[in-house]
C-alpha cells in the first residue's frame with residue numbers, strides 16, 4: 303500500500319493545468335485568473351475632493367478668512383476655470399479639484415452668507431484631496447493565478463476590464479455504482495438506500511471550482527458500468543463511487559481496466575479511504591473512490607480537491623493543514639494515516655466518539671478532519687495536532 307503523499311503525487315501526474323477562456327466580469331466570481339491584468343487608467347484619473355465643502359488655496363487658510371464662491375464642481379461635472387486669491391469653489395465628494403485649489407475645507411467648518419464664506423475656528427487640518435492615481439496607476443498589475451474574490455472583481459471593474467481571462471472549469475463526471483442505490487426523491491425498495499455520495503461530492507467539487515455532472519447510477523453488472531463510463535466521455539476527470547473493494551460485486555477496477563484504464567495505483571494507507579484506485583482513461587484522469595459515504599467525502603477533500611486546484615493552475619499542493627490543541631486525549635494510531643472527524647471547541651479539538659465510515663451524521667456535525675500520522679503514539683490533552691478545515 304502506498305502512502306497518502308505518494309498517492310497525491312501519482313494523482314498530480316494524471317492532470318495538467320487547463321486552458322483559459324474569456325468571461326464577463328459579472329460572471330468571474332470564484333474563477334481563477336489565468337493571466338496578469340494591467341490597469342488601463344489611473345484611479346482616480348484626476349486629483350479629487352474627498353469631502354463636500356469648498357476648494358480654495360491652502361496658503362490663504364486661517365480663522366476668519368473670507369472667500370467669494372465663484373462656481374460649483376460636482377462628481378461628473380468639474381469646474382473648468384481656476385481658483386484665484388480670495389476665491390472658493392463649492393465642491394462635492396468625487397469632483398475634480400479645480401486648478402489653483404490646494405485644499406478642501408469641509409462645509410461644517412465654514413459659515414456661508416450669500417456668495418461668501420468665512421472660515422470657522424478649529425479647522426480640520428486635513429487637505430481632503432485624493433491625489434491622481436492614489437488608488438492605482440496605469441499599468442499596475444493584478445497577478446495570476448488568483449481565485450477572484452468580490453474585492454478583486456471590484457478592482458478589475460475599476461481598472462476598466464469588462465471581461466477577464468480565467469482557467470476553464472474542470473469537468474468531473476460522477477458515477478455512483480451499486481444495485482442498492484436510488485436517487486434522492488425515488489421510492490427505495492426494502493434493500494435499498496439513497497445515493498448520497500454523488501451529491502456530497504458534486505457540492506464539494508463545485509466549491510473548489512469544478513463543474514460536476516451526476517451520471518445515472520451504474521448497477522453491479524459489467525454492461526451497466528460500461529454504459530456509465532461511455533456517458534462520462536468528454537470529462538476531464540471521471541470519478542466512480544463504490545465497487546472498489548474485494549467483494550464479488552466490486553467490478554469497477556475490472557471494467558475500467560477492460561475499457562483501457564492505465565492503473566496508477568490501488569489501495570492507500572489511510573483511514574477511511576483504503577480501497578482507492580486511480581489511473582488514466584484516454585484523455586481523462588480516473589479515480590475510483592470507496593463507497594462508504596465518509597470515505598468518499600474524505601477522499602474528495604484529501605485527493606480530488608487538490609487535483610481540481612492543479613487543473614485550475616493553482617499548483618500541485620496538498621490541502622493546507624491547520625494546527626490546534628487537543629481538548630481530549632487520543633489513543634495510539636495504527637499503520638494507516640487516520641482522518642478523524644472532530645469538533646473545534648473553545649478548549650480545542652475533540653475527536654468524535656464514533657468514527658465508522660458509514661456515519662454521515664457525524665461528518666455533518668464535524669468541522670475538522672484531525673490528521674493522525676501513521677503509527678502516531680497516544681496523545682494527551684493540550685498537545686498540538688494537525689487538522690483539515692472541513
Ligand SMILES: Nc1nc2c(c(=O)[nH]1)N[C@H]1C(S)=C(S)[C@@H](COP(=O)(O)OP(=O)(O)OC[C@H]3O[C@@H](n4cnc5c(N)ncnc54)[C@H](O)[C@@H]3O)O[C@H]1N2
Pocket residue numbers: 478479480482483495496497498499500543544545546547548549552574575576577591592593594595597659
Ligand atoms: N473483506 C473486505 N471487505 C471490505 C474491505 C476490505 O479490505 N476487505 N474494505 C472495506 C472498506 S475500508 C471500504 S471503504 C469498503 C469499500 O467498498 P466499496 O468501494 O466496494 O464500496 P461498496 O461496497 O460499493 O459500498 C460500501 C458502502 O457504501 C454504500 N454506498 C456505496 N455507494 C454509495 C453512494 N453513492 N451513496 C451512498 N452510499 C453508498 C454502500 O451501500 C455500502 O454500504 O469496503 C469494505 N469492505
Ligand code: MOO
Pocket residue numbers: 572573574575576577592594597659
Ligand atoms: O477505508 Mo474504508 O474507507 O475505511 O471505510
